[in-house]
Amino acid sequence: MNLFVYIMSDINIVNAPPGIEGSGFFATSLDKVIGLARSHSLWPLPFATSCCGIEFMATMGSHYDFGRFGSERLSFSPRQADLLMVMGTIAKKMAPVLKQVYLQMAEPRWVMAVGACASSGGIFDTYSVLQGIDEIIPVDVYVPGCPPRPEAILDGFGKIQELVRNESSRRRNSDQYKEMLASYGIL
Amino acid sequence: MNNQPVYTDNDPQSELVTLNLGPTHPATHGVFQNVLQLDGERIVSGVSTIGYIHRAFEKIAEHRPFYQITPLTDRLNYCSSPINNMGWHMTVEKLLNIQTPKRVDYLRVIVMELSRIADHIICNTIIAQDTGATTTFLYLFQFREHIYEIFEEVCGARLTTNIGRIGGFERDFNDIAFAKINKFLKEFPVALKEFESLLNRNRIFIDRTAGVARVPAETALSYSWTGPLLRATGVDYDVRVSEPYSSYQDFDFEVPVGTSGDIYDRYLVRNEEMWQSVRLIEQALEKLKKEPAGIFHADVPDFYLPAKEEVYNNMEALIYHFKIVMGEIDAPKAEVYHAVEGGNGELGFYLINDGGRTPYRLHFRRPSFINYQMFAHMSEGMLLSDAIINMSSMNIIAGELDA
Amino acid sequence: MEESKNQELIQLLGNRFGEKITGINEPYGLLTFTTSKDVILDVLKFLKEDAAADFNFLTDITAVHYPEKKQAIAVVYHLHSMRNKVRTRVKVFIDEHHPTIPTATSLWKGANWMERETYDFFGVKFEGHPDLRRILNMDDLGVHPMLKQYPLEDPNRVDKKDEYFGR
Numbered sequence A: 001m002n003l004f005v006y007i008m009s010d011i012n013i014v015n016a017p018p019g020i021e022g023s024g025f026f027a028t029s030l031d032k033v034i035g036l037a038r039s040h041s042l043w044p045l046p047f048a049t050s051c052c053g054i055e056f057m058a059t060m061g062s063h064y065d066f067g068r069f070g071s072e073r074l075s076f077s078p079r080q081a082d083l084l085m086v087m088g089t090i091a092k093k094m095a096p097v098l099k100q101v102y103l104q105m106a107e108p109r110w111v112m113a114v115g116a117c118a119s120s121g122g123i124f125d126t127y128s129v130l131q132g133i134d135e136i137i138p139v140d141v142y143v144p145g146c147p148p149r150p151e152a153i154l155d156g157f158g159k160i161q162e163l164v165r166n167e168s169s170r171r172r173n174s175d176q177y178k179e180m181l182a183s184y185g186i187l
Numbered sequence B: 001m002n003n004q005p006v007y008t009d010n011d012p013q014s015e016l017v018t019l020n021l022g023p024t025h026p027a028t029h030g031v032f033q034n035v036l037q038l039d040g041e042r043i044v045s046g047v048s049t050i051g052y053i054h055r056a057f058e059k060i061a062e063h064r065p066f067y068q069i070t071p072l073t074d075r076l077n078y079c080s081s082p083i084n085n086m087g088w089h090m091t092v093e094k095l096l097n098i099q100t101p102k103r104v105d106y107l108r109v110i111v112m113e114l115s116r117i118a119d120h121i122i123c124n125t126i127i128a129q130d131t132g133a134t135t136t137f138l139y140l141f142q143f144r145e146h147i148y149e150i151f152e153e154v155c156g157a158r159l160t161t162n163i164g165r166i167g168g169f170e171r172d173f174n175d176i177a178f179a180k181i182n183k184f185l186k187e188f189p190v191a192l193k194e195f196e197s198l199l200n201r202n203r204i205f206i207d208r209t210a211g212v213a214r215v216p217a218e219t220a221l222s223y224s225w226t227g228p229l230l231r232a233t234g235v236d237y238d239v240r241v242s243e244p245y246s247s248y249q250d251f252d253f254e255v256p257v258g259t260s261g262d263i264y265d266r267y268l269v270r271n272e273e274m275w276q277s278v279r280l281i282e283q284a285l286e287k288l289k290k291e292p293a294g295i296f297h298a299d300v301p302d303f304y305l306p307a308k309e310e311v312y313n314n315m316e317a318l319i320y321h322f323k324i325v326m327g328e329i330d331a332p333k334a335e336v337y338h339a340v341e342g343g344n345g346e347l348g349f350y351l352i353n354d355g356g357r358t359p360y361r362l363h364f365r366r367p368s369f370i371n372y373q374m375f376a377h378m379s380e381g382m383l384l385s386d387a388i389i390n391m392s393s394m395n396i397i398a399g400e401l402d403a
Numbered sequence C: 001m002e003e004s005k006n007q008e009l010i011q012l013l014g015n016r017f018g019e020k021i022t023g024i025n026e027p028y029g030l031l032t033f034t035t036s037k038d039v040i041l042d043v044l045k046f047l048k049e050d051a052a053a054d055f056n057f058l059t060d061i062t063a064v065h066y067p068e069k070k071q072a073i074a075v076v077y078h079l080h081s082m083r084n085k086v087r088t089r090v091k092v093f094i095d096e097h098h099p100t101i102p103t104a105t106s107l108w109k110g111a112n113w114m115e116r117e118t119y120d121f122f123g124v125k126f127e128g129h130p131d132l133r134r135i136l137n138m139d140d141l142g143v144h145p146m147l148k149q150y151p152l153e154d155p156n157r158v159d160k161k162d163e164y165f166g167r
Helices: A003-008 A030-039 A051-060 A095-104 A115-120 A150-166 A175-183 B057-061 B070-074 B081-096 B102-130 B134-155 B175-199 B203-209 B217-222 B227-232 B263-290 B308-313 B315-325 B367-372 B375-379 B384-394 B398-402 C002-020 C040-049 C111-122
Strands: A020-022 A025-027 A044-048 A083-087 A110-114 A141-143 B017-021 B033-039 B042-049 B334-341 B346-353 B361-365 C022-025 C031-035 C057-065 C073-081 C086-094 C100-102 C125-127
Touching: A030 A150, A044 A051, A044 A095, A051 A083, A051 A115, A051 A150, A051 B134, A083 A095, A083 A115, A110 A115, A110 A150, A115 A141, A141 A150, B033 B375, B033 B384, B042 B375, B042 B384, B057 B070, B057 B361, B070 B081, B081 B102, B081 B334, B081 B346, B102 B134, B102 B175, B102 B263, B102 B384, B134 B175, B175 B263, B203 B263, B203 B384, B217 B227, B227 B263, B227 B367, B263 B384, B308 B315, B334 C086, B346 C057, B346 C073, B361 C057, B367 B384, B367 B398, B367 C111, B375 B384, C002 C022, C002 C031, C002 C040, C002 C086, C040 C073, C040 C086, C040 C100, C057 C111, C086 C100, C111 C125
Parallel strands: A044 A083, A083 A110, A110 A141, C031 C086, C100 C125
Antiparallel strands: A020 A025, B017 B033, B033 B042, B334 B346, B346 B361, C022 C031, C057 C073, C073 C086
């Protein structure tokens, strides 16, 4: 860590990944550097359908300031998004749309199910509501709550960051991952 | 709209472009789809598709006892849940002929007006956001946080509040809640004043909104519009005045109306309603001082869910608790319609009770659903960017739209 | 106040439609009456256009399903006279197997989506409706889910085993 910056400013900067340090050099693995960089520049795609979307607006607002975590830039285009945040009830009519959005995202992609409805259907155990988005797309982090407080959304985002930081760059090529995608009918 | 371009035959430019706006378009602030035929930037025709978060509220309501329907109403218009909650409570109270004490009514007025402010803040800041003024959104939106903090103090939840019970509130407001309300009343008018000074005479804002999406009063009435949208066209219909509920007749407030029904008028009407809401809350606080302290529900043990400590320690309360939770209350077999003035207009509850555990039929008259049907028709001949602001100014809440 | 207005209205309707108006009562002060589907459009038109009645505003259209009745579906109209500050509720009972009724879209444009919703939920076919399609549910749903015989939960669910729910 650059000591000079640290003294001159009260802005916390992220710690360096574990590695070997000596005078004039620092050695670590590429995976860790990439993970570090990715985890602090996630571009989320807010797929907000209902109540949780309003709490997401509060999270984006000045009070909770989602931008602090490297996600100032929301990507409404799935092509440039890293993280799909599904907030709100997904009805069966909406399910194909959600799946298409997921398919349009480029690897590596992460998915966060925010709120009870996206996680499990919530209180809406009805003929018209999808009982959790994990029926159609794989999910990395579930955030409970109906709706979750902004703190909970931020916590879930922290969990995603942790996943991103520690993910091996070869994971997406593994057989296990491919098998998992195939079980959702995604090739 | 006389500047429609004229094309000759075989002109390649005469071809219309089909634009699929939604269901996840970032500019629509909700999940609705509009398939628009565009001639350049001008909309020739449009077809709205809705139902993307249809959750079958009315079917669920037929399977839930009365007190369990409150959480459903939260999720109708989630920008102002307390109005929905209390509208439902008042519907059941009307069915059961329960007279609530004045203090309960005034407390309800405070909560309902706070949520009306929260609702209008969303709509007006989003209009500003869509016309390019992001500052106002970030600036006024934090006052929704303050309102949430008040709700949190009263009921423990922020957004989907489930506030109150049939017959009143589950607990009295504490001193912190009143302190927060007073603080809000001190700070909010300053911010609202500043918000208005940023927009009301702002050249860009007026150019983008004034004269856009004009609606004559007759058309609005024919399309069954209610709420701020109808009032912006000049019809002074407000359920709080025409059929006062929750002791609104005791209050002194004005119903703002517009003249032309355009987006600027809707914005002004909503802003003025926020001022009136502040007035109403101030009056309610004044009136509360004259009421005996400590009363926060009607004395109807048959229908009012008792406090948990009572249930654990008191035989009678346990029996009532059991009866209410099992849905074995003596409600008359009847049908009742009750309307409240929601954030978007007349929110009606049509309840048919057949004496069973659950309502036989519960229908919600949802203002967003009824207001939105004019959108595609209104958009014809409009510029695409104007249609976007028009949609924002209608404050369509997807949960209420699709039920 | 409200009672006298309701009495006037009953008088007006009786003079005009006579036998066709039945089942008049006033639950919670709201005048409710039943009529038949061959005159419903005339009744609505009369209520809207008559200067004394003056029901200029259509609040809502919905339906109720009573499986045990002979005429099993009730289509319910809520009308509102903003000037007189009075509401009324009009009911029409129709047959479950041939649920047809004339559309009110010629009187109020707002009736369009209300009728589409009623069609979607109950299968009531509004004759003369310009665009009678499903509105909230998916086009391929196949059933009209608010009818009492259809369950709330998705019958195709496999992850929810009855034994865990005591049934």
